[in-house]
Structure formats: C-alpha cells, structure tokens
Amino acid sequence: MHLNKDVEGIRKPNYEIDSIFVNRWSARAMSGEEMSNDELMPLFEAARWAPSASNAQEWRFVFAKRNTSNWKKFFGLLADGNKVWAKNASVLVVVVSRKTMEYKEKPAPTHSFDTGAAWMSLALEGTKRNYVIHAMAGFDYEKAGKVIGLSEKYAVEAMVAIGKKGKKENLPEALLEKEKPSIRKELEEIAFEGKMNKN
Secondary structure (H helix, E strand, C coil), X not given: CCCCCCCCCCCCCCCCCCHHHHHCCCCCCECCCCCCHHHHHHHHHHHHCCCCHHHXXXXXXXXXXXXXXXXXXXXXCECHHHHHXXXXXXXXXXXXXXXXXXXXXXECCCHHHHHHHHHHHHHHHHHHCCEEEEEECCECHHHHHHHCCCCCCEEEEEEEEEEEECCHHHCCHHHHCCCCCCCCCCHHHCCCCXXXXXX
C-alpha cells in the first residue's frame, strides 16, 4: 500500500486495501487556479459509472467554474465558514438526487444512497488526479434549489468544492490545525454481525 505524505503516519488501515481509500481526505487548501473541461469532466465520468438501484442513476451535478457568470451565485450559497477557504476552489458543485424513478415515476427509496456512491466515485477519481475534493453541508439548501432551478422531483444533497492543491500556509490561522487527514472509527464500531451495537 502506497500512502501519500499527507496521510502517512496518521491513517493506519487494519487490513490491506487499495491506498486510494486511505489517501482521500477533505483538504481545504486550494490554489485558486481555473480547471479546464478536460481536467474536470473525468470526475463526472467516474461518477457516471456508480451503481444504483434498478440502474436509475438518480445523481445530478450542477456546477459553476470560477471566473464565470454562475460562480458568484454558487459561492453566495455557502456558509461564511466555508467561504473563507472555498473562495480558492476551481469549481463549486451542487449535488442533487432524483427522488422518483424516471421510467415509472415511483419513489426511488435509495436516491440518496445511490447519489452517495456517485459522489464517492467522483471523490476517488479526484484524489487519483491529486485534486482537492471537499464535500460540504454548510450552505443554504433551499436557496441552492432555487439558484439551479430545481423541480420538486429532486433533492439537494450536498455541495462540493473542487480545486488544485494549494499551500496550507495560505489558509487562515484558525484552519491550519484542521488541515490534516482525520482518523476513523475502529471496525468494531461500524460493522456488526447479526445484531446492531447499542451505540
């Protein structure tokens, strides 16, 4: 397993897995550079191939590139704490899921679950390409739906900041301590045989 310098010594898997899962983390330091479609679209291509119930493919990604007419609207959706660092992102994305299946308009009970799989595919492809990929819940969900023209068939799930890596020293002092990979719960805290742990 080849762990990159950011996670080495901090994250320690108990079992041998592909290093991409351990190397992915939600950094904040981005360079402020723009991204071309040739750099960005492979991330959505990876998401395109995620699994979904009945092959419904409920996920949608609505994005705004920096220095474009949509950037200000998307940036304005963010909570102040996220604006501090996301201002240097290349792209802001509103992640959306379709709540009903297109072919029969019945409820799609796994729409959020399936969209989460697509988001993870995007995140892993971005990690492989050495980009910063940071998902956020700190934004105005209701306003986001209005900004992107969302119908009632869809639900806003999250926002994502995508960018090229920058220097963490350029982050505000309050964020410097947070700019490191987080650890994870132990396996016995998340995987149970036969019966759920009370915790």
